[in-house]
Amino acid sequence: MSNTTSNRSKLEAIKQGFGKAGPVIALIILCIFLSIANPNFLTVTNILSVAGQASYSGFLALGMMVCILTAGIDLSIGFTMTLSSVIMATLAVKMQVSPFISLLMAIVSGAILGLINGLLLTAGKLPHPFISTMGTQNIYKGLSLVITGATPIAGLPALIRWPGAAFLSSNRDTFLGKIPVSFVLMVIMFIIFSVFLNYTTLGRHIYAVGGNIETAKLSGINVNFVRTSVYVISGIMAAMGGIILAGRTDSAYPLSGLLLENDAIASVIIGGTSFFGGKGTVLGTFSGVLLIAVLRNGLNLLNVNADIQTVVIGAVIIIAVFIDVVRSGAFTSVRRKRKAQT
């Protein structure tokens, strides 16, 4: 009997360890393959420009991840990003508001737009965030077009551009001069989220609500507060992603958020977060974000048409989830067999 228990715990340990490492392993294999397929892949310049390309999607993926952890979803995340960056650019460029206040207003706008999503769900009692955030997605998109008159706002002040456009050193020939500030900010944010989700009350409540909402309610968690919070967090992350993207392209343009929610959902799912909530790691999402960025970059380097790239990313999502299903299925059957033997 004791033998079985130790076997089971060993299996559990392997399963958990592998669950975390799966996306990382996939990422490493992809990198090895691409460095063999194209000599220009594994260069400092290229790797660090992939890091820059991944940075704004990293913020969106974190926002999406907390929503999915509660078994929700934020389809409006792309245009929350756009609308907050458009508001920021309008303030800074057209109304000559100070750059610092404009940056702050981007974050505030993101939080408010997220709060609207959360309140529609909890106070408005709309049946599922899929519906409410699909509605706000269109509203935010439309407002972005209206505010900008459908043309991009360029010529942002240096402070606003800094997070998205600057490098750690102004001398581009040095190694530090190739590391984008945006990537460093993204890594810092992932570390913050790792601490937040594992070691704070709200973080643990997010997992609890996603795991089983009824149990969470019974154990005294303010479920509506948690569910509203995740959309506010998602809105703030979207706004930060928007600041970075605006810096990167030196403009806020009204269609920048188009389909970005797709990549955000894909990174989270590839990273092993359960779509039914309650399960998922920050490290997994980090790998998911990089996996998609590396995949896009690699396919560009191999001159693969964008249409085919879309097919590949679709296939990767399905395969990632499929592996997850097979893995948990295989472990369950092994466990059953062992149980039957004893």
Next chain:
Amino acid sequence: MKKRILAVIVSLTLLVLAGCGGSGSEEKETTAAETTAAETTAAETTAAETTAGDAGADTENKNISVILMATNSDYWHMVEAGAKIAGAEFGYNVTVIGPNSESDSVGQSNMVQDAVNNKVAAIVLAPNEPKVLVNATQYAKDADVPVIIIDTNLDTDDDTLYESFIGTNNYAAGKAAAEYLIERLEPGDKVAIIRGLVGQNQHDNRSNGAQEAFEANDIEVVAIQPADSDRGKAVNVMQNILQNNPDLKAVYCTNDEMALGAYQALEGMQLQDQVLTMGFDGSFGALDSIEAGKLTGSLAQKPIDEGYLGVVAAINVIEGKPVEKNVENGFEIVDKDNVADFKADIDSRMEEAGK
């Protein structure tokens, strides 16, 4: 389990490469992918060798990357054909890529950056957003990769970012389209203009050029309305204009999609014989319609020339020859008299490019 993941990922990547990697070795690579699924490690090395052989053959850099606004319309297929003809003619390796949609400016920016990292000798770029793509072009300049801009110019004061710009003079083209209609109208006749999104530079110019020509010739422009380059919206816009102006004599649209939509509305109200319909672009749909005696004409741009001249300019820059800073790609008015020749010319050149 590790093996399974490995096999799936490697074979997936291989399948992709096999699907689009190129002509001759396609079959071989697909088999490689199938074997991989069974025996992981051995197949991985073989497969890697195959691809490495494919990619690393060049001794001197003759790679030109052509990055279009998108790759999913007739117009861009023709630009692609022109670019490939030029590549084949001068012995350069031309690859043509572009994002899924013309609104994906971030995707296009990343493609420029990746092409630079891929150490191409030159980039030919049709920016899908004149402001957003400035930054990506700066990245190329910093890495000393020359950029040729085609179709729509960048919105920047720094003209050292690109070597040459090749595109249609939309203002002159709009004027020419209007003059074609004026020859067929009487002074005092009423015309309407249906245009693309307000604020889109090329549509502003196409519309303004025509408006000025009409007004200088005593033709009354009764309406200038946007239909966002969309066929469906143009049907409604045309119907509304006709409600107020049943005696309209001509409509000029700043792209062919809208012209085809306007014609639908005219046909629905049985006014197609009274109103001349002029489009802009020379798309296949419009050419067919002109041939069938429906649309009056279209101001055809020359996308094949645009792609061709773009790549030729890139080659000249690579070989250290001088290039002109601004090149006007010509245009041509197509109507029922010359549509057959115009189509035959396109067909033969598309065939030459192997499309």
